[in-house]
Amino acid sequence: MKTEQLMIHGLTIELTRKKIKNLHLRVYAPHGQIRMTAPLHVKEKEIKDVIHSRLEWIKTQQQKFANRPVMPHLEYQTGEYHYFQGQRYLLNVIYHPAAPKVQLQDSTIHLYAREGCDAAKRQQILEAWYRQQLQILIPEMITKWQPVIKVNVADWGVKQMKTRWGTCNIRDRRIWLALELAKKPLACLEYVVVHEMTHLLERYHNDRFYGFMTTFLADWRNIRLELNQQNVNQQILEE
Numbered sequence: 001m002k003t004e005q006l007m008i009h010g011l012t013i014e015l016t017r018k019k020i021k022n023l024h025l026r027v028y029a030p031h032g033q034i035r036m037t038a039p040l041h042v043k044e045k046e047i048k049d050v051i052h053s054r055l056e057w058i059k060t061q062q063q064k065f066a067n068r069p070v071m072p073h074l075e076y077q078t079g080e081y082h083y084f085q086g087q088r089y090l091l092n093v094i095y096h097p098a099a100p101k102v103q104l105q106d107s108t109i110h111l112y113a114r115e116g117c118d119a120a121k122r123q124q125i126l127e128a129w130y131r132q133q134l135q136i137l138i139p140e141m142i143t144k145w146q147p148v149i150k151v152n153v154a155d156w157g158v159k160q161m162k163t164r165w166g167t168c169n170i171r172d173r174r175i176w177l178a179l180e181l182a183k184k185p186l187a188c189l190e191y192v193v194v195h196e197m198t199h200l201l202e203r204y205h206n207d208r209f210y211g212f213m214t215t216f217l218a219d220w221r222n223i224r225l226e227l228n229q230q231n232v233n234q235q236i237l238e239e
């Protein structure tokens with residue numbers, strides 16, 4: 001695998017050559033970076049032709065990212081809004097001389113921390129709680145969907161992801177879900193779990209894959225729209 005930077009039509013393209021059959025082109029959040037993966041021996045002319053033919057699409061994608069609101073800087077202090085399962089909560093920081101904890105009450109998230117705890121530490125406390133919540137929900141969802149999709153997930157995990165809502169390692173039958181999903185409605189979390197599990201039947205986002213998705217979750221397109229709707233202080237990732 002080899003990565004290089006190309007300038008084509010004034011655009012910077014990060015090109016990775018791999019042992020694959022087809023060219024893949026993607027535009028990434030947040031700045032509309034362009035990445036292409038290409039078969040090992042494809043000629044530069046062919047790469048240029050692909051970029052040329054998809055220029056409009058690239059510009060549209062980049063425009064889409066440019067129009068997204070910038071995430072506000074968060075201090076994890078009282079008065080800020082934070083999200084959990086699609087709901088907006090007011091954050092209330094309480095200092096106490098005991099172990100940190102998080103409690104939901106009506107539309108407030110109470111974050112208990114030790115006196116002198118800084119923003120980074122408060123963020124850690126909230127994220128650890130998000131992770132805990134996902135770690136309860138995800139195995140329930142996997143158990144529910146395994147007999148429907150007729151696959152077996154060997155392992156799963158939650159982690160901070162910069163560009164994806166989820167990933168699937170088909171060989172190891174392991175799925176990873178983005179911590180950010182804790183902020184999204186449960187239906188969105190479930191959609192990503194089903195999406196990643198469906199990759200155990202079909203690696204690519206092709207007609208077969210979307211056919212499966214429609215069989216499993218008839219409404220998946222609407223759920224995906226909801227997933228990709230940005231609220232304040234929520235990141236948008238990709239599947």
Ligand SMILES: [Zn+2]
Binds near residue numbers: 195199205239
């Ligand atoms: Zn996918």
